[in-house]
Amino acid sequence: MDKLLRLFLNMTNRYFSMTKKTTILLGFIGVKFLLQFLLLSSEYDLQRDEYLHLDQANHLTWGYLSVPPFTSWTSYIIQLLGNSIFWIKFFPALYGALTMFIVWKAIEELNGNLFALILGATCVLFSALLRLNTLYQPNSFDVLSWTVLYFALLKYIKTDHTKWLYIGATVFAIGFLNKYNILFLLIGLFSSLLLTKHRKLFLNPNLYFAVLLGFALILPNLLWQYNNNFPVFHHLKQLAETQLVNVDRIDFLKNQLLFFIGSLIVIFASFYALIFYKPFNKYRLFIYSILITLIAFLYFRAKDYYAIGIYPIYIAFGSVYLSEVLKDGWKKYLQPIAIAIPLLLFIPIYNVAFPNKSPEYIVQHPDSYKKLGMLRWEDGKDHLLPQDFADMLGWRELALKVDSVYLSLPNKNKTLILCDNYGQAGAINYYTKLKLNAVSFNADYINWFDLSKEYVNLIRVKEANGVNGELQETSPYFQNSILADSITNQYAREYGSAIFAFIGAKIDIRKRIRAEIDQKKNYP
Template sequence: MSATYVRAEVASFAAAPVLGVAAAVAAVLTVFSGRYGFHRDELYFLVAGDHLAWGYVDQPPLTPLAARLSTAVFGDTPSGLRVVATLACAATVVVVAAIARELGGGRAAQVLAAACTAVSGFVLAVGHLVSTATFDMLAWVVVCWLLLRLLRTGDRRLWLAVGAALGVGMQNKYLVALLAFALLAALLATGPRDVLRGRWPLAGAAVALAVALPNLWWQAAHGWPQLTVAGGISADDGTENRILFVPQQIVFLSPVFVPVWIAGGLRLWRDPALRWARAFAPAYLILAVVVVASGGKPYYCLPLLLVLLAAGCVTAASRPRAMWPAVAVTAVVSALISLPVLPPGEVGVVNAVNKEQGEQIGWPELAVAVDQAWSGVPAADRPRAVIFAQNYGEAGALAYHGAIRGLPAPYSAHMGFADWGPPPDSATGPVLLVRQVGADPVERHFTGCEGAGHVNNGRDIDNEEQDAVIVLCTGPKEPWSQLWPSLRHYY
């Protein structure tokens, strides 16, 4: 055993109260899971789940697979789809409590860490919806917990488990590679460096590569389209992401938790008893620099904030009179912002803070508007007619809500929909187009275009599809097979 390691004793895991907190947040998420409707991304995942593959242009396969399994078991509804998100959120709560335990937290600290995680705004938001961020958050905290356990015990065989967790995370989102980079750089800078020596780290890396390889192979075979997507996100939102980085670090968990996670970072850095874990403090700073420099989304740093929060809860647990009222206040505020608590017509109150709330409203109304426009297509022309959506949200909504109304399957050249094929060249028109206001005027690729309606969600919610344009064209200017490359877009 290397002298670097100190086999610190840890308290017993507070299983009953921690699992109670996890069950409570799962119950809340379940109650509100069907309150509004599907999110635009969820509608996309439903269709992607019907086209299972080892990869997609904008993501690895895990989230669409999870969507497919959840709806197959629990039903093709928002509540059925979101069971997997609820379970992932509850698991995240338990793992953060386990992280607090690794960092010297007793029963009170573990329960506090679980509670702070459960009521945090971003955690509730991604726990309510099925998204890549939902499973990414869980993968990151699992990697952190396993690495902390490895560092505390000195059991290098745990590199195999770390590698497996990284590989699974890569099958969901490549961002977990940023975590690996930040932790590796921090370990090299602050130690313990000898944990990186020997065959076990290499074996762990091999496991990670083996688990992630099918999707990496798919991306390589298709020219690494995800790099194109990532570049587009950075180009479109990079400046805004940099400006909002610090404010969003403050609000992601809760402004009242900021002193706790700052204290946790300082504790990791300064406490001699945690010298083996001090790399996690600079790892957060390294990750923050990378995210800001690349124009990435500020929430990429959230899982490491949860580690710092867990470290801070070990100290904060000694002040229950201050912390538990803060947890209660955070729970109320986070629920209002992150969950569909308000009546649908009042979502505008919180939409400016969390725009994902508004993206769960208006999809049935979009299908109704398209159905009304479709009724203007003569019955004799419908066998050759096409419904074409500008983005994956519209296409996903029409695939789900449109099918209920008897509309034909939509086509789109956005993201994965482009890979699922253009209409046949025999579909010479008419073409019913749906696009956002201010979006690329796709009508230029078609002939005889006239306005056929617009979308109104009926609640005056300013989301991305409110007032979307519906246009009826006589047909495409060239066969779909030739037109498709010009129509394809990634952002």
């Protein structure tokens, strides 16, 4: 009877312990979703990249010039759900919440106690992921993919179960179909396996079957790249020449500290633990992995946020180690302080890192933004607003004005709307009340022209630096032409972009469009 009683009490205690942990985890997830919606001011529109990703739902395929196909699948789901702002913001928040969940499970696998779980969840919650998860871009799922793949490796090392090789290969493939950035993770993991006793993995036949599974999953995208002359290389070349050339390697390293500033103690504790803490000896390859991956990022002058996916798994290691260090004597009184640090350091970041202040406020209080380098754009220069914030202004205004110009035209159903960039085209297509179909020679829109119909009018949306000379250049091909309107929001990145109306074509517009497309697609 005594044994049965003890067994019953142990099972009861375990049940209530699990219930308590589950309740706390659900609380963190709830706070995560709440914050993601509270951190955005209604004064801002969507960001330019978001419009492009949403428009991909109307053109489903196995590849795009800008990103792999996974984002378009999410966009299609969002479209089925009504294409509202709520669902657009829901999915990056979901991917961020799942990242927190995986870190929680990693801590459990490392035998972390309740303090370790709460510390890890707090560190993930109050980090750069809050900023990243406000934007509907591939980056949120990219971080989740990295974290799940690291978790699969951790589980394989712990259990030696081959199913984790297949899970890892599947996760890598899905991550690859979301963002090619995950190849940097592969560079770090492959090298670290060779440098440790885990190199014996390369003698396991299941590894190669798992690789074949991953290859089969990404093959449709590779075939798309092949059939389209590998535009990814052209895209990377343009990226390197126009943006990555402005990346400062020292700034890259500085910003790694800022992304998880409230978790630095935990992350550095993980580095120490992976080298010196005996229970983590079998996971030592993780220390080599982060070093090699960061070196690869530095070598290629990658943007700083490309590396965010590295850190969540190290928060798991650090949280478990600190829970052991702080579990006895007077040190246990430091546990609340350790949990409070990420929250306290988040408070000043809250005031600058999110689009929750009006543009006027930011312009009048630029010092904090400038100190953090947030006013520096991809062109390497400082501007009035952070680039992402400026990219969230003027779009709705543009779409409404294009609608108005369109309604004023004769033969309006034979009007081509041609924009300078994908943000303009995507915003018009998202906000229009008239079901218009704007296109551009920029990014994926170059593949989305409908040249099966005749066009007699042209609405031309020009960036501010290309306005001069547009009338003189294009008006000879039309009977009438006017500068119809422009974006007047002075804080918008698109400020000064103009809307021209060209009426009554004297030529077949489609021929000139086809010639321009052929020229643009002739990648150097």
